[in-house]
Amino acid sequence: MTRPVIVGVDGSPQSRAAAEWGAREAARRGLPLRLVHAWINEPLYAPPVPDEPASRQLLEDHEREVADRHPGLTVSTALLPEMATAGLVEQAADAELLVLGTRGHGPLLGFLLGSVGLPVITHSTRPVVLVRTTSDAEPADQVPGNGGEGDEIVVGLKDLGQPAATLLEFAFTTASARGAAVRAVRAWGAAPSLFGANPPENLEGEERDRHLDLESRHAEELVTVLAPWRQRYPGVPVIEHLRYGNASEVLLDAAAGQAALVVTGRRVRRPLLSMRAGPVTHAAIHHARPPVAVVPHED
Missing domain, CATH: 3.40.50.620 (HUPs)
Incomplete structure (x- = not known):
């Protein structure tokens, strides 16, 4: 049907x-x-x-x-x-x-x-x-200063299991239909960060090595989760957007560029006293300039 x-x-x-x-x-x-x-x-x-x-x-x-x-x-x-x-x-x-x-x-x-x-x-x-x-x-849904519609589907990824698959399916389907790129956004690091929006530059020794290892691991995980979607949609350009910092701020910053649509998720089953849509989704709903798609997903 x-x-x-x-x-x-x-x-x-x-x-x-x-x-x-x-x-x-x-x-x-x-x-x-x-x-x-x-x-x-x-x-x-x-x-x-x-x-x-x-x-x-x-x-x-x-x-x-x-x-x-x-x-x-x-x-x-x-x-x-x-x-x-x-x-x-x-x-x-x-x-x-x-x-x-x-x-x-x-x-x-x-x-x-x-x-x-x-x-x-x-x-x-x-x-x-x-x-x-x-x-x-x-x-x-126009790009500021450009006058035309954005050419990226910006999707925020947190959990890289089934939730990511659900969001990526929606993002790639949408991007394929309009000839757009997918910008896969993932934040890492403390939230809020003790170092502000940027990773620390003056770390030394073991602390610096641990920081670089964490960044490398998150980058590899993002590449891995995107690999099957690249194969499934070979005509859709993919941009890996990995940034250090608060997840809401990272997603909103990514959406401020060429975004035609921001895709964020909502857990179908949430704890009784938790926010019903999650802090990142709330931030996107209230502050993102382009349209926002809220996609329900299982844990």
Whole structure:
């Protein structure tokens, strides 16, 4: 069964940017696009009475805009008679990926009202892509000073077992569809580092040798985990990005270059009292300029 690219829309500039990004990605992958809108409001203090006709009109407007800009794309719509959190999570289960809109470097807004955004991200069984918007409701995936879309899929790697395989599969599939490179990012060293963002340069003797050995070992591990993906996708350029320092800072620094998309992971099963999406994913969601894909993975 062909999985569609699904976009949650609400009529805001953020959801229009998400719809445009989702349409481009669906066209690249040869997949259909489905626009969905949950028309039952989240239960806040005194939710207004839902307006079903207005919700249907909203979907029709989005569908017409997308069809006009992407005439060869198969586009469908679905009005969800439920609240956004439950409806989007349910829709995501059948999606190749779910695309949502965000605004600025801060909390998720628009139809991700209040506490809706994080539950959608952390309960989805499929990848969720968060798309920022520019002032004209275009996806904010252009390279600063360049004006064109970035040409790297930046993927952050921590655990190099099954989690890395899941993230790399998504990154290489995405890169192959758009003719982009994969920049595989891994941080090593203390976090936060006692030496700042750079490795110490004045170490001597055994301490210096141990530091160099650690760096060499991490480099070899990164080469090893990337080897089968290089063979599987020989046409995709691969950049090994190994840096000393804090994982969040290293990933954000890598994403500030030529990134079209940042790929980060989310453990499906996390300890009860832990952050539901992890500190690196939180940092990417709130501070990365390009769209961010949050990919669920097993331990």
